[in-house]
Amino acid sequence: MDNFMQAAIEQARLGMAEGGIPIGSVLVHEGKIIGAGHNRRVQQGSAILHGEMDALEQAGRLPASVYRESVLYTTLSPCSMCSGAILLYGIPKVIIGENKTFMGEEALLRSRGVNLEVLQDPTCINLMDEFITRNPELWNEDIGE
Numbered sequence: 763m764d765n766f767m768q769a770a771i772e773q774a775r776l777g778m779a780e781g782g783i784p785i786g787s788v789l790v791h792e793g794k795i796i797g798a799g800h801n802r803r804v805q806q807g808s809a810i811l812h813g814e815m816d817a818l819e820q821a822g823r824l825p826a827s828v829y830r831e832s833v834l835y836t837t838l839s840p841c842s843m844c845s846g847a848i849l850l851y852g853i854p855k856v857i858i859g860e861n862k863t864f865m866g867e868e869a870l871l872r873s874r875g876v877n878l879e880v881l882q883d884p885t886c887i888n889l890m891d892e893f894i895t896r897n898p899e900l901w902n903e904d905i906g907e
Contacts, residue, residue: 770835773800784889785813787836797821814844839866859886
């Protein structure tokens with residue numbers, strides 16, 4: 763498995779261990795992780811700290827050129843909010859662990875020229891399936907249902 767997706771999975775596991783939702787993400791620039799995060803809505807009482815948003819926050823303020831040369835890895839298909847951030851910052855490529863348990867705004871991202879690669883990784887699928895089965899209310903809250 764790609765080391766960067768493995769790092770995103772480690773972030774997802776960290777989030778689950780903290781009592782949160784197991785979604786992780788890393789932002790990679792020139793072959794190096796510059797931001798790593800996980801869904802911390804529960805842990806921080808946050809309305810916006812999805813895995814991708816946390817990775818961007820952890821990367822800190824960057825020049826636009828860095829985002830345009832980066833790849834975002836995420837264990838789950840990006841929701842509307844996270845897809846908006848991807849478009850806003852011009853991130854050209856997103857590697858998605860899986861989209862079976864949740865299909866985010868992939869059509870929108872593709873329509874705007876973002877290169878998506880969906881792995882359907884069994885580890886990512888199992889993490890989400892297990893979490894959703896145990897925590898359906900929390901999951902529905904996270905995706906706005």
